[in-house]
Amino acid sequence: MYDFDVERPATVAEAVGALGREEAQPMSGGQTLIPTLKARLAAPSVLVSLGGIEEMKGVSMSGGQLSVGGGTTHVTVAREAAAHYPALAGLAARIGDPAVRNRGTIGGSVANNDPSACYPAAVLGSGATVVTNQREIAADDYFLGMFETALEEGEIVTAVNFPIPTAAHYEKMIQPASRFPLVAVFVAKFADGVRVAVTGASNNGVFRWTEAEEALSANFSVDAVADLKADGSEMISDLHGTGAYRAHLVGVMTKRAVAAIS
Structure with missing residues (x-):
């Protein structure tokens, strides 16, 4: 670690003011930022802790x-x-x-x-x-x-x-070491349609799987997505799983989420 100042504002207005200082960075729970600082991947001169803002x-x-x-x-x-x-x-x-x-x-x-x-x-x-x-x-x-x-x-x-949707479910496959999802899917059913969001899979971060949304909006059942395959071209590929494996898991997690709701 290294030397830096810590500001502890009590209101949002005070926090915004503190963030106006040069090289200031906000800190909420610190579960990502503190390891980042320890690894010296970030070096703010001021940490603005948001933990004391009750509002x-x-x-x-x-x-x-x-x-x-x-x-x-x-x-x-x-x-x-x-x-x-x-x-x-x-x-x-x-x-x-x-x-x-x-x-x-x-x-x-x-x-x-x-x-x-x-x-x-x-x-x-x-x-x-x-x-x-x-x-x-x-x-x-x-x-x-x-x-x-x-x-x-x-x-x-x-x-x-x-x-608040009429029904929803979050299904994830946990990567045991980090506890982050290797792939996870959130399915939410609303009166006017279904939304399907995927995390852990794509190099572009969280995304909506529109093909699954269209299929489920027309017929909310596991059968509606049984034959759908996610595009694996932009999927993360690392030591925990290839892009093709993650693309496969997108389908699996989606079917499990839908089954949990149905």
Whole structure:
């Protein structure tokens, strides 16, 4: 590690001001950033801790949507979203290990947009809205690629608003060492159609599998996607699995998710 200053703002406004300092970087739960600092892959002069901002914490229902504060930990989402959005709560309950779930936050995960993170699949699969200190961003416009989002310099994820589907399920194959999904699929069924979001598979990060969405919107059953094959040309290929294997798992996880709902 190396020397850096730490700012601990109590409000979003204070955090935005602190992020105006040269080479300042926000830190939410720190589950990605701290290992990055230890590996010296990042070297901010100022860390702005968002952990003390109470207005960014909590889960609530409003206007038929579930609003989750950006500073809400995974364990809190797992507990407090269960009555309103079981699929989201189930996803949160299986992120990492207990230490990660007690420190990591939804805002940090969505802002980082790791290509194998769980929350981006729920956000994109639900058609959620990412709320920042400046604006509201539709999920389809938010995720731009591996570790890339629509966030601008100094912009903070203050909340994520989820419309509640009639049914949803998150199915993932866990990579045992990291606890990240090797491939995972979030399927959400709405009155006007089905959304299918895939994480862990693509070099471009989380994506919607539109062919599966069209098939399931016409006929919500395992048979509707039984013969579909995901395009493997842009899939991650590493020591844990080839691109072809991940493409195969996309189909498997989708069928399992649909079966869990049906």
